Structure formats: structure tokens, C-alpha cells
Amino acid sequence: MRIAFLGKGGSGKTTTSASFIRHAAASHPFVLALDADVNAHLAGALALEGKISQLGAHYSELTSYLKGKRTDLGDKPMIMTTPPSLASNFVRPTAADPLITRYGLQQGNIALLTVGKYEQEDVGSACYHGKLEGAISVLHHLLDGDNDIVVADNTAGTDSIATSLWFAYDLRVVVVEPSKKSVQVYKDFIGLVPELAATTYVIGNKVEGPEDEAFINDQVGADRVLGFITLSRHLKRFEQGDTTALEKFQEEQSQVFDRVLATLKAQKRDWTVYLERLRGTHTKLCRDWYDSYYGLKLDEGLDMEFSYPLVIAGTQSPDKG
Ligand SMILES: Nc1ncnc2c1ncn2[C@@H]1O[C@H](COP(=O)(O)OP(=O)(O)OP(=O)(O)O)[C@@H](O)[C@H]1O
Ligand SMILES: [Mg+2]
Structure with a gap:
């Protein structure tokens, strides 16, 4: 199950994500963390040390791995929303997964994947969404179970709704400070994607x-609030x-993180809905942008026999393109 922490700038997303990751790692064999922010701070908040491989900087290598043996694309490029094929390579949330081993920063039972930050050549011309491409492709090839x-x-x-990240998570937690502007991010988000309102919650922070x-209860409704974290x-x-200070914080707030964990574990992903959303978003993105850029219809000729449960069940034919 996938959880994303969202919220206004500075509301506490990274602090809350890092604390939740450590909390969950204490009771689960493995936690896959994703820093989906170009201003990457999650490795620091998790006190992970080592070289960070940015997914955004390895996009062609990454997609060539994810393509696996698929032949349905022909000469067409794989873009971040290209749905997988039965012959694709997939990612499993384990320490031994080849993609996680290659790009993840691992320490103990936590592995961190990072989208990528801006470099000097990006100044004045790079799109934030371009940095996210690798991470988005990975999420659409990730076979995580309950x-x-x-x-x-x-x-x-609310930037994530402008990409296929809008449906990529099973649960969203908007970290809000007790201010109108902070609460507005939650309101804007569920206003834009009302179908996600039932699986979008709030943590009141500071x-x-x-x-x-x-x-906060009054603004968002007490039933949407998973808990409050004190300043x-x-x-x-x-x-x-003082790296030990985050552990003290995490211990003090463990009830809130327990509640978040229980809510996450209560989610059930409907892979059929996921694939419908992926195909729909892919077609929209192709029509709006990519088809005219490449002069091709990128959503045509794709493997329509593909389904996630089929791959999960391991029933796919290895020769299928
Ligand atoms: N409960 C809290 N009590 C006190 N300080 C907090 C609390 N939560 C977060 N902070 C502080 O607020 C600042 C912003 O936190 P953090 O970096 O987690 O926010 P963010 O939402 O990830 O920010 P950004 O939008 O820049 O990514 C940090 O200095 C952090 O230590
Ligand atoms: Mg942050």
C-alpha cells in the first residue's frame, strides 16, 4: 500500500514522512521510501548516508530496464504514463529488487528512491515534471501488495494532480498547520479530485x-483528521x-503514526481502477502534449491484454510482447 504526504510548503511533509517511515520500519520487514520532491530532503531527515542516485537523471536507462522484453511499443518512446505490458520488467518492494538495488539508498530495512534535483543545465529551462518522470514510471511498474x-x-x-501521481497512491495525508492557507491546500486538493476525498486525510501539525x-477540525471535519502533532x-x-532528536519526536507522536499506519493497512487497491486511470491519463497526456512532439500516436498499439493481477499471479507468457 502506498501513502503520500502532501501539504503546503513548510507544513511538515518531510518531517512527518521521515518519522512515519521510521515508525513503520520498526514493525515491518521493509519500507520503500520515495522522495518525490525536487528539493530533496528526505535522505537527510532519515539520516541515510551514501550516494543518492537520482531517478530523473537516469530516465533512459531506467525505462530501458522497465521495458523488459515488450515489443508492443515498436519504435515509440516510453513516456512516464506508458502502461506496462505483460513482458515488462516490474519492481517489487524488496531490498533485493534489481531496480531498488541499483538506484535505492538502503540502510537497514529502509530503501529510498529519489526523483532528482535541478542541475546547472536546468536553470531557466527545466520542467519540474521532467524530474519526476523516472519515479512515476517506477510507481506504475511497482507490484506492491497489501x-x-x-x-x-x-x-x-497540489502539484501532484498535474501528473499521473494523482492516482498513484492508495492513501494521501495532507499535513496542515493551523492556518487558513495551510488548510486550503487540503480543500483545493479534494475539490480538484473529489473521487479521492474518501482516501485523503489530514494531520494537524505544529x-x-x-x-x-x-x-482544524472545524475547517476539514473531525472525521478527516488522523491526529494532531504538537509544535x-x-x-x-x-x-x-542532533539526529537523535527525531527519534524522540517520533516516540512522542507514535499514537498518530499508529493511526496513520492502521489507516494505510485498511486500504485495498483496485488494480482495475488503477489501470483504467493510468490508460486514461496516458491518452490525455499523449493528446495534449506528447503526440504532437513526437509526431506519433503514443497510446496506440499497446498491449491491451496486460493487467496487474495477471502479472502478480505470474501467469504471463515470457514471450508475450
Ligand atoms: N511538529 C513540529 N514542531 C516544530 N517544528 C516542526 C514541526 N513539524 C515540522 N517542523 C519544522 O518545520 C520546518 C518545515 O518542515 P518540513 O521540512 O518537514 O516541511 P515540508 O512541508 O517538507 O517543507 P517543504 O515544502 O519545503 O518540502 C522544519 O524546520 C521542521 O523542523
Ligand atoms: Mg519537504
Whole structure:
């Protein structure tokens, strides 16, 4: 099951994602983390050390791996929303998965994939969505089951709805501070994708007392709130370099993270709906942008026999293109 933390800039998405990842890793064999923010801070918040491989910088290598033995694309390029084929290579959320081994930063039972940050050559000309391409392709080839934990720290605001990330997660948690502007991000999000409202919740962050809690409950409805996190002095210590301070914060807030975990585990993904959304989003993206760029109809001729359950059940023919 996949969870994404969203919210206004500075609301606490990365801090909450990192704490939740560590909380979940304490009771699960493996947690796959994804830093889906071009201003990548999740590795630091998780205190992971080592070289970070940016998915955005390895897009052609990555897609050539994910394509596997598929032949349905012919000469057409694979773009971030190209649905898989039965002959594609898939990603499994395990430490031994070849793609995770290659691009993930692993420590203990946590592996982190990172979208990629801006480089000097991007100045003035790069699109944020271009940096996300690799991560998006990976998510659409990820065969995570009900007991797997995949956690994404997203970029600020409602930006994820402009890509196929809008449906890629099973649960979304909007981290809101007790302010109107912060709450507005949640309201905007569910206003834009009302079909996701039932699986989109709120954590009230940096709350300083019952008035703040009442404000958030009143704004979003108490039934949408998974919990409140108090304004914590530990985080300033953490930002000053005391790595143990995040553990203290996490322990103090463990009830909230338990609730988030239980809510995540209560989700059930409908792979048929997922694939319908992927195909629909792919066609829209092709018509709006990619077809005219490549002078090709990129959504035609694709393997329509593909379905996720078929691959999960392992019934696909290895020669199928
Ligand atoms: N509960 C809290 N108590 C005190 N400080 C907090 C709390 N949550 C987050 N912070 C602080 O707020 C700042 C922003 O947090 P964080 O980086 O997690 O936000 P973000 O939403 O990921 O930001 P961005 O939009 O830049 O990615 C950090 O300095 C962090 O330590
Ligand atoms: Mg952040």
C-alpha cells in the first residue's frame, strides 16, 4: 500500500514522512521510501548516508530496464504514463529488487528512491515534471501488495494532480498547520479530485493547544483528521544537527503514526481502477502534449491484454510482447 504526504510548503511533509517511515520500519520487514520532491530532503531527515542516485537523471536507462522484453511499443518512446505490458520488467518492494538495488539508498530495512534535483543545465529551462518522470514510471511498474509499505514525500501544494501521481497512491495525508492557507491546500486538493476525498486525510501539525485542534477540525471535519502533532522543541534540535532528536519526536507522536499506519493497512487497491486511470491519463497526456512532439500516436498499439493481477499471479507468457 502506498501513502503520500502532501501539504503546503513548510507544513511538515518531510518531517512527518521521515518519522512515519521510521515508525513503520520498526514493525515491518521493509519500507520503500520515495522522495518525490525536487528539493530533496528526505535522505537527510532519515539520516541515510551514501550516494543518492537520482531517478530523473537516469530516465533512459531506467525505462530501458522497465521495458523488459515488450515489443508492443515498436519504435515509440516510453513516456512516464506508458502502461506496462505483460513482458515488462516490474519492481517489487524488496531490498533485493534489481531496480531498488541499483538506484535505492538502503540502510537497514529502509530503501529510498529519489526523483532528482535541478542541475546547472536546468536553470531557466527545466520542467519540474521532467524530474519526476523516472519515479512515476517506477510507481506504475511497482507490484506492491497489501502488506507492503511505500511512503512518498511530495512536493508542496497540489502539484501532484498535474501528473499521473494523482492516482498513484492508495492513501494521501495532507499535513496542515493551523492556518487558513495551510488548510486550503487540503480543500483545493479534494475539490480538484473529489473521487479521492474518501482516501485523503489530514494531520494537524505544529498545533499548540485545543484552539488549534478545534480550528482544524472545524475547517476539514473531525472525521478527516488522523491526529494532531504538537509544535515540538525536538525538531529545532534535529535541524541543528542532533539526529537523535527525531527519534524522540517520533516516540512522542507514535499514537498518530499508529493511526496513520492502521489507516494505510485498511486500504485495498483496485488494480482495475488503477489501470483504467493510468490508460486514461496516458491518452490525455499523449493528446495534449506528447503526440504532437513526437509526431506519433503514443497510446496506440499497446498491449491491451496486460493487467496487474495477471502479472502478480505470474501467469504471463515470457514471450508475450
Ligand atoms: N511538529 C513540529 N514542531 C516544530 N517544528 C516542526 C514541526 N513539524 C515540522 N517542523 C519544522 O518545520 C520546518 C518545515 O518542515 P518540513 O521540512 O518537514 O516541511 P515540508 O512541508 O517538507 O517543507 P517543504 O515544502 O519545503 O518540502 C522544519 O524546520 C521542521 O523542523
Ligand atoms: Mg519537504
